[in-house]
Amino acid sequence: MRVGGESLGVDVERVAVAREALGPSVLLMLDANEAYESDAGISAARAFAPYDIFWFEEPARWYEGASVWKRVANEGGIAIAGGEQAATRWEAADLVDSGAISFMEFDCMRTGGPSEWLKVAEICNRANIPMVPHHGPHIHVHLVSAASNGLLVEVFPDPAEYAPDDELEFTRWDRKLEMFSKYPKIVDGNMVLPETPGWGFELDDDAVGRLAVPNS
Numbered sequence: 001m002r003v004g005g006e007s008l009g010v011d012v013e014r015v016a017v018a019r020e021a022l023g024p025s026v027l028l029m030l031d032a033n034e035a036y037e038s039d040a041g042i043s044a045a046r047a048f049a050p051y052d053i054f055w056f057e058e059p060a061r062w063y064e065g066a067s068v069w070k071r072v073a074n075e076g077g078i079a080i081a082g083g084e085q086a087a088t089r090w091e092a093a094d095l096v097d098s099g100a101i102s103f104m105e106f107d108c109m110r111t112g113g114p115s116e117w118l119k120v121a122e123i124c125n126r127a128n129i130p131m132v133p134h135h136g137p138h139i140h141v142h143l144v145s146a147a148s149n150g151l152l153v154e155v156f157p158d159p160a161e162y163a164p165d166d167e168l169e170f171t172r173w174d175r176k177l178e179m180f181s182k183y184p185k186i187v188d189g190n191m192v193l194p195e196t197p198g199w200g201f202e203l204d205d206d207a208v209g210r211l212a213v214p215n216s
């Protein structure tokens with residue numbers, strides 16, 4: 001659940017409503033996308049902590065450094081997730097060594113590919129940090145399944161929840177799904193690992209041609 005776009009008071013109300021609707025047994029994670037400056041991140045974490053938050057993701061600005069995330073973790077009372085912006089295993093290792101994060105989100109689709117991701121997974125394994133990669137579940141589901149410290153994959157909202165002209169159009173999952181003629185299924189919150197050779201998805205050439213943005 002995204003936080004940091006509203007005042008803290010409004011966000012706490014939103015989180016409270018979400019927790020009440022979900023009940024106690026569903027994991028709830030918050031993603032600030034680096035919205036807070038350091039002390040504001042700590043205050044926010046303290047305000048969200050009573051709602052049983054599984055992790056608080058990218059709580060503060062990247063340019064303040066991982067030591068600020070560590071302060072949020074130590075003083076805010078919620079485990080921190082991060083690493084979706086890390087470009088290499090060395091950047092990811094710095095994050096691990098800083099002690100700031102409890103969950104690693106390294107994204108093999110941004111940089112590095114599966115080989116780099118698996119190296120990051122091993123670095124994290126030594127520190128008992130689970131892998132929870134950012135987005136790209138049709139790729140990451142294989143890696144999470146291959147790593148002994150793979151925990152879960154991230155999927156953006158179900159298109160059935162949104163009208164076609166919804167303001168969330170940019171992130172609409174069906175716009176992305178439209179590119180595929182074959183795609184792993186999600187059943188009861190679990191992505192089913194394809195039991196076929198290769199990645200288990202196929203691109204729809206017509207849709208790719210229709211959706212492509214001209215590079216000019």
Ligand SMILES: [Mg+2]
Pocket residue numbers: 031033057058084134
């Ligand atoms: Mg994120």
